[in-house]
Amino acid sequence: MDHNVYLLATDPKNPCRDVIHSRDTRLKVRVYCLDEEQFRPDDDEVQLYGYANSKLFAFETIDIVAEDAIDLVGAIKWYASYIQCPNMEILPEDPRQGRNNIAM
Template sequence: MEYNVYLLATDPNNPCRDIIHSRDTNLKIRVHCTDNDRFEPNNNEIQLFGYARGKLYAFETIDISAEDALDVVGAIQWYAEYIEFPEMEILPEDPRPGHSVAM
């Protein structure tokens, strides 16, 4: 079984601005801490959410391509392990009041 390898680019001025990169594909995911940053989702990207230690994280793809879409959850699971919170539940919608998307 093949596993993707992920790398992390961090912003030394803002610890809540990580970017997850896949080493083997073009997948990139920007990490937002919604408690500290204003998060406005891009309708052309995939957004997923997760809580870790009482903090809500928003994960948004960067220039997502169809072939990379299946790896998004795996990348977020890797990030949860990285921040030492592997039990992070990945949520498909923004759980903050007034932020859910009506379809």
Template sequence: MDYNVYLLATDPNDPCRDVIHSRDTNLKIRVYCLNYDQFTPNDGEIQLYGYAHDKLYAFETINIAAEDALDVVGAIQWYADYIEFPDMEILPEDPRPGHEIAM
């Protein structure tokens, strides 16, 4: 059974600023705690969101390659397990009021 191995780079000055790295691909995902961090989505990247431990997290890819896009959810699920919140619901849009996508 093949599965991806993920690594985590943490910022010692900001416990809520992590970067998830795939060991076997070029996938990288920056983690933001929206309770504390300012976040402006990059149109060229994938953003997903999730609540865990009374915090809202934003996950944004870094220089996403098409072949890595399918692994984004798996990496976020790995992170949810890492922060001991395996039931985190992964949301496709920012759930905060006023952050809806304009159509």
């Protein structure tokens, strides 16, 4: 799906707690600012990571289904562009030392 439309739900009390929604699929992705909050990966979900503006983000699916997994990278790229960091490198593992959780 090359032209998915994404929506962003934000928490006015926590600027680091965004949720990306795909309008065209059931994909939902929770965004975590790892420099500012604790994150425990859910073994039943998919996690990817990325640096933007010197901050490390974790992206974790919410109730992932197989057909929506292919849309995950597109959703993260959209978010990176939204936060004005379109060149964000998307990482499959947590790059922090001692935290090599495999994301797939």
